[in-house]
Amino acid sequence: MEKRNLTCIRCPIGCQIEVEMDNGQVLSVKGNSCPRGEQYARKEVTNPTRIVTSTVRVSGSRSGAITVSCKTAEDVPKDKMFEVMQAISELQVSAPVHIGDVLLENAAGTGVNIIATREVD
Numbered sequence: 303m304e305k306r307n308l309t310c311i312r313c314p315i316g317c318q319i320e321v322e323m324d325n326g327q328v329l330s331v332k333g334n335s336c337p338r339g340e341q342y343a344r345k346e347v348t349n350p351t352r353i354v355t356s357t358v359r360v361s362g363s364r365s366g367a368i369t370v371s372c373k374t375a376e377d378v379p380k381d382k383m384f385e386v387m388q389a390i391s392e393l394q395v396s397a398p399v400h401i402g403d404v405l406l407e408n409a410a411g412t413g414v415n416i417i418a419t420r421e422v423d
């Protein structure tokens with residue numbers, strides 16, 4: 303049997319959660335103060351994913367902005383985060399950019415798009 307200790311990141315309380323596992327199966331989850339913590343812990347030990355946030359270079363902005371903030375439209379597998387960051391770092395877009403614009407489709411083969419989270423005129 304294996305024990306994993308996690309800090310829940312679903313809210314600022316940050317409950318300390320202990321997960322007992324056997325052969326990749328979750329046997330028990332303890333320490334969470336609400337169901338969201340159990341949901342987080344089960345996913346984190348079996349299929350960890352994250353939203354990636356970053357910035358993309360912008361050219362031709364009238365306001366002089368040189369970057370625009372962005373994020374993945376959905377969670378991506380944690381082990382793909384570096385490749386997604388790499389793909390974002392190689393990207394350059396032209397102004398104007400609107401919130402929700404797709405800046406990159408299928409980032410690093412994850413099937414997840416990169417979208418703008420700021421306006422750049």
Ligand code: SF4
Nearest residue numbers: 310313316317335339
């Ligand atoms: S278990 Fe619930 S209360 Fe505790 S940190 Fe997670 S979301 Fe917050």
